[in-house]
Amino acid sequence: MTAWLKCDISKGMFPDEFTVQIKGRTPILSFFAPSELVRPTKDAIRCEIVQTENGTTTVVLPIRPYEQASRVIQVPTTEVESA
Amino acid sequence: MILSNTAIRQAVEDGRLIIDPLPANFYSNTSSIDLRLDNVLVIPEENPSVSIKPGAGGLAQYLSKNSSTHDLKTQGPFTLPKGELILGQTLERIHLVSHADPTKPHLAARVEGKSSYARCGILVHFTAPTIHAGFPGKITLELMRLGPLEVPLEAGIPICQLIVEEVQGIPKDAPSQFDGQSHPAGR
Secondary structure: OEEEEEOEEEEOOOOOEEEEEEOOOOOOEEEEEEHHHEEHHHOEEEEEEEEEEOOEEEEEOOOOOOOOOOOEEEEEHHHEEEO | OEOOHHHHHHHHHHOOEEEEOOOOOOOOOOOOEEEEEOOEEEEEOOOOOOOOOOOOOOHHHHHHHOEEEEEHHHHOOEEOOEOOEEEEEEEEEEEEOOOOOOOOOEEEEEEEOOHHHHHOOEEOOOOOOEEOOOOEEEEEEEEEEOOOOOOEEOOOOEEEEEEEEEEOOOOOOOOOOOOOOOOOOOO
């Protein structure tokens, strides 16, 4: 199921991309995303929900962060909003 | 298997490959398609006092805050300083569409340089040529001049070529929650 994950959105290196940071974790995850994948006004990145359990949601990010080898992360369910 | 120019064209017509805008000179190479340089170049700032650890966190934020841009349309051609890294993008947006036609193989691609620029010592990518199945977006180019000749870069020049290949097997579209884990118990 497609959803929106709260994150920090700022301008990217190129005009048609944004810098995305997933904070609240170590290391901070970061990547560049094209404009169609972000909702800059609400600081959110599009993702796919894999599983929700006990207040934690496993999501698949649209782009692999530089800091880890997988697009899959676990986040507090409160950080995720259904699309 | 590398696709010929006619097979690339067929993949476009089948909807398995989107190239936007579609180059007018589609058949300039027999087994690839030329892609053009977009107008914005990104110039990373030199900062010898900073060492980067890509896994340490916030790399994208650092890169975007410590770079400037050069617009080839408004600021004119750009000559690569010898030995320095500049980032560019293809004018064309590429999409190697997943599940466009379940009876046909998925596509992946590689971005490669062109011999004319290669002979002048211009690199257009290094270490990251693979465009994975399902990828949507413009292709980022890592530009560097190794040769002695100054080669001004202009917007819209055919800067690289896209080699398109068929993928054997069906790529897993959405990784499971266990991807990236190294322990059988899921840690």
